Amino acid sequence: MSIQINGVTKLFGDFVALQDVSLDIPTGQLTALLGPSGGGKSTLLRIIAGLESADSGTVSIEGNEATHLPPQKRNVGFVFQHYAAFKHMSVAKNVAFGLEIRKRSKADTKRRVDELLELVHLSQFSHRLPSQLSGGQRQRMALARALAVEPTVLLLDEPFGALDAKVRKELRDWLRRLHDEVHVTTVFVTHDQEEALEVADEIVVINDGRIEQVGSPDQLYDEPANDFVMSFLGPVTHLDGRLVRPHDIDVFTSDRAGAVAGEVVRLLRVGFETRLTVRPVSSIGGAYAGEVAAPGEEDEVTVVLTRSHARELALDVGSKVWLSPNPGATTV
Amino acid sequence: MTTTTVPARTARRRRAGGAGSLSGPTALGLGVAVLWFSLLVLVPLGLVVTTALSDGLADFWETITSPQTLSAVELTVVQAVLVTLLNVVMGTVIAWVLVRDRFPGKAVLDVVIDIPFALPTIVAGLVLLALYGPQSPIGVNVANTRASVFLALAFVTLPFVVRTVQPVLEELEADVEEAAASLGAGRLTTFRRIILPSLVPSIAAGAALSFARGISEYGSLVLLSGNLPNRTEVVSVRVLTYIENGDPASAAAAATLMLVVALAVIVALDVIQRRVARRG
Amino acid sequence: MASARLREPTPVRWGLRLLAVVYVFLLVLWPVSLVVKYTFADGLTALSTALTDPDVTHALRLTAVVALSAVVINLVFGVWISILLVRYEFPGKRALSALVDLPLSVSPVVVGLALVLAYNPRTGLFGTHLDAAGIQVIFATPGMVLATAFVALPLVIREVVPVLAEIGDEQEQASRSLGANAVQTFRRITLPSIKWAVVYGVVLSLARSLGEFGAVKVVSGNIVRQTQTATLVVESKYQGFDQDTAYATAFLLAAASVICIVVVSLLRPKEQS
Numbered sequence: 001m002s003i004q005i006n007g008v009t010k011l012f013g014d015f016v017a018l019q020d021v022s023l024d025i026p027t028g029q030l031t032a033l034l035g036p037s038g039g040g041k042s043t044l045l046r047i048i049a050g051l052e053s054a055d056s057g058t059v060s061i062e063g064n065e066a067t068h069l070p071p072q073k074r075n076v077g078f079v080f081q082h083y084a085a086f087k088h089m090s091v092a093k094n095v096a097f098g099l100e101i102r103k104r105s106k107a108d109t110k111r112r113v114d115e116l117l118e119l120v121h122l123s124q125f126s127h128r129l130p131s132q133l134s135g136g137q138r139q140r141m142a143l144a145r146a147l148a149v150e151p152t153v154l155l156l157d158e159p160f161g162a163l164d165a166k167v168r169k170e171l172r173d174w175l176r177r178l179h180d181e182v183h184v185t186t187v188f189v190t191h192d193q194e195e196a197l198e199v200a201d202e203i204v205v206i207n208d209g210r211i212e213q214v215g216s217p218d219q220l221y222d223e224p225a226n227d228f229v230m231s232f233l234g235p236v237t238h239l240d241g242r243l244v245r246p247h248d249i250d251v252f253t254s255d256r257a258g259a260v261a262g263e264v265v266r267l268l269r270v271g272f273e274t275r276l277t278v279r280p281v282s283s284i285g286g287a288y289a290g291e292v293a294a295p296g297e298e299d300e301v302t303v304v305l306t307r308s309h310a311r312e313l314a315l316d317v318g319s320k321v322w323l324s325p326n327p328g329a330t331t332v
Numbered sequence: 333m334t335t336t337t338v339p340a341r342t343a344r345r346r347r348a349g350g351a352g353s354l355s356g357p358t359a360l361g362l363g364v365a366v367l368w369f370s371l372l373v374l375v376p377l378g379l380v381v382t383t384a385l386s387d388g389l390a391d392f393w394e395t396i397t398s399p400q401t402l403s404a405v406e407l408t409v410v411q412a413v414l415v416t417l418l419n420v421v422m423g424t425v426i427a428w429v430l431v432r433d434r435f436p437g438k439a440v441l442d443v444v445i446d447i448p449f450a451l452p453t454i455v456a457g458l459v460l461l462a463l464y465g466p467q468s469p470i471g472v473n474v475a476n477t478r479a480s481v482f483l484a485l486a487f488v489t490l491p492f493v494v495r496t497v498q499p500v501l502e503e504l505e506a507d508v509e510e511a512a513a514s515l516g517a518g519r520l521t522t523f524r525r526i527i528l529p530s531l532v533p534s535i536a537a538g539a540a541l542s543f544a545r546g547i548s549e550y551g552s553l554v555l556l557s558g559n560l561p562n563r564t565e566v567v568s569v570r571v572l573t574y575i576e577n578g579d580p581a582s583a584a585a586a587a588t589l590m591l592v593v594a595l596a597v598i599v600a601l602d603v604i605q606r607r608v609a610r611r612g
Numbered sequence: 613m614a615s616a617r618l619r620e621p622t623p624v625r626w627g628l629r630l631l632a633v634v635y636v637f638l639l640v641l642w643p644v645s646l647v648v649k650y651t652f653a654d655g656l657t658a659l660s661t662a663l664t665d666p667d668v669t670h671a672l673r674l675t676a677v678v679a680l681s682a683v684v685i686n687l688v689f690g691v692w693i694s695i696l697l698v699r700y701e702f703p704g705k706r707a708l709s710a711l712v713d714l715p716l717s718v719s720p721v722v723v724g725l726a727l728v729l730a731y732n733p734r735t736g737l738f739g740t741h742l743d744a745a746g747i748q749v750i751f752a753t754p755g756m757v758l759a760t761a762f763v764a765l766p767l768v769i770r771e772v773v774p775v776l777a778e779i780g781d782e783q784e785q786a787s788r789s790l791g792a793n794a795v796q797t798f799r800r801i802t803l804p805s806i807k808w809a810v811v812y813g814v815v816l817s818l819a820r821s822l823g824e825f826g827a828v829k830v831v832s833g834n835i836v837r838q839t840q841t842a843t844l845v846v847e848s849k850y851q852g853f854d855q856d857t858a859y860a861t862a863f864l865l866a867a868a869s870v871i872c873i874v875v876v877s878l879l880r881p882k883e884q885s
Binding site for chain 2: 049050076077078082
């Protein structure tokens with residue numbers, strides 16, 4: 001196991017950031033810490049790095065007790081959301097920094113810097129100042145800088161949070177490919193579930209200072225442990241007291257055993273999707289009772305179909321429908 | 333107190349929205365402002381230069397190279413440079429303590445720093461005489477010595493480097509220091525290679541202001557240094573003596589010398605601002 | 613601020629703290645407190661002697677007049693020039709902006725000399741004409757006001773410019789789009805938004821104007837009970853061996869300037885809340 005966290009608790013004044021958290025992160029893997037803002041994931045990452053100290057619990061890295069080691073001695077690479085570029089140094093000097101601290105020879109340093117700039121495709125910018133680079137380029141430089149010293153572990157704190165959507169997607173793919181090439185144990189923090197699902201080998205869902213679930217993207221998506229995990233990883237709606245995905249609901253235009261009756265109150269076509277909002281009715285024995293549920297009792301269901309399917313069923317506002325979860329659907 | 337929003341000023345101004353062009357009434361307003369500025373500042377200062385040269389270049393040269401003037405210049409410049417060096421160190425230390433440290437009474441320290449800037453210079457002289465003059469309770473008497481010049485300049489220039497460095501220190505991003513730590517740098521290395529370089533422009537700006545103030549100081553030296561010719565006489569006193577002796581041309585000559593240095597300081601400040609803005 | 617784990621070692625922190633405090637104490641706090649002590653060495657005697665001395669009372673009154681006039685002038689022109697520098701483009705703007713800082717680097721004696729050369733009645737460029745119109749500048753109050761305005765000129769501008777730049781002109785544009793003219797926009801939008809910067813600038817100007825010495829000395833001729841300001845009276849009393857009055861008057865001036873900076877530092881946090 002590359003990183004072992006045991007019983008870590010962290011408080012900021014009265015606020016409990018982490019509550020007795022224990023986790024094992026396997027070597028060589030790309031692990032995502034996923035969760036909402038303020039949930040504790042960044043705090044956990046910083047405790048691993050040594051930038052914060054835990055109030056109780058232990059941290060060990062590659063089998064070595066690291067709980068009381070200062071960040072300088074942990075040999076972790078850290079990448080920050082806002083790049084933390086050394087503004088007065090060129091790109092090459094930035095990347096060389098860790099090597100110079102370790103007193104490597106000039107030739108060695110230069111070789112390694114060139115190697116890394118090549119890896120991150122920034123060779124032609126080696127003499128530029130960070131202010132002359134775009135956000136995405138600065139983050140690639142920050143990655144090269146962190147990797148230069150061959151860290152045991154690479155930690156990234158919302159690395160693409162400050163970039164715009166298109167660059168974010170590009171760098172996401174690029175990080176995955178980089179990991180496949182370099183194979184260093186990587187942990188990154190994100191609040192974007194799509195990012196975690198796309199990039200990570202394993203996801204740790206953290207909420208309110210606690211770990212909700214640990215598993216592969218498929219496991220988390222198909223077998224969510226609780227409703228928090230399910231609703232965080234994808235869209236959900238309530239049907240008949242259960243959580244289900246809106247696209248996993250079968251829509252019928254006539255009564256069916258076990259189906260929930262309702263009326264379409266809103267219909268929205270977005271691209272290839274048709275999104276329905278269905279208000280369930282109080283029904284007796286499956287027959288349509290004619291009474292729409294009073295607004296206070298409503299539990300509006302969101303249903304997503306393809307456009308063509310919706311057209312096939314001739315759905316419109318006011319249509320009476322019966323809903324039931326698809327047999328293969330995940331529910332909680 | 334912000335004596336020193338100068339570095340930040342240009343960078344901020346670049347971000348500011350909308351620079352309108354002048355319409356009729358505003359252009360008139362600009363004209364009035366420029367006129368007033370000229371009448372008050374530019375023309376009188378220009379007259380200093382022309383008066384200095386009014387007796388010809390030879391006379392000008394003779395005045396500023398006369399032994400008494402030269403020794404005044406030497407005293408003034410040397411002491412101003414020494415004080416500036418002291419301020420570079422102490423100013424940075426004080427700014428660091430004000431920004432990074434926390435202790436009871438820190439707010440008082442912050443206000444006390446501004447006293448030398450706000451205090452009338454003649455009062456500053458009296459204040460220093462109280463502790464470091466003939467009736468000193470600790471027996472330290474520097475009155476009428478060259479050391480008194482150093483002391484007075486150190487007093488009046490205290491706030492300059494502190495106030496230029498302070499806002500920059502406050503704005504320093506924490507993650508850069510954390511990045512350095514994660515890469516293996518200890519505190520001293522982080523300070524030397526990461527923090528200090530980002531402070532250099534603001535230290536330089538403070539140093540320029542400190543030097544300019546140092547060479548032009550007058551009031552605090554009047555009572556403290558004794559103004560002994562060739563010993564403790566600074567350039568501003570020299571100028572005053574020339575005026576009192578009814579020799580405006582020589583006064584203007586020495587004054588022009590000081591103006592040249594003042595202008596050099598302003599240019600230096602402008603250059604520093606620009607370089608900082610480029611670095612982003 | 614950087615994580616608490618990245619603080620310098622405790623002995624270093626204490627060393628720096630001690631160095632800063634001791635330096636400021638020895639250089640500023642102790643000497644200033646001694647002046648206070650000397651002033652009140654005989655209770656209020658020194659102060660009351662000073663305040664009943666006609667030289668001193670005249671000087672105090674003159675200082676008030678000169679300082680307030682200079683502050684008003686610098687307020688009006690300071691705010692106006694700040695707006696020009698931030699909201700408008702014109703040729704020579706960069707030069708004007710740099711020159712505005714000039715008074716900070718010029719020796720007060722040179723300021724006095726410059727104004728004498730320009731405004732003296734015999735040979736002054738403007739002085740000869742003003743003299744013909746019966747206006748005396750040098751060795752009179754107008755000259756002292758000019759000298760004081762000169763040295764304090766940048767202070768309002770340096771406070772207002774960054775604030776004006778920071779807030780941007782969007783609100784003013786919105787105001788114009790809603791039909792307000794330039795004066796209304798200025799009065800209702802611009803002025804309130806720079807209110808605090810103006811206050812700081814005015815208070816600092818006041819402190820500077822009360823304390824001006826060298827420039828006023830040259831321009832005023834330092835004539836007792838006619839053109840002596842409070843700062844000049846301090847010097848003449850001290851040199852006349854009337855140390856008690858000198859210290860008492862110095863104390864009054866010091867108190868005024870300290871009050872100014874305390875007011876500013878108390879007001880600042882309030883503005884942010």
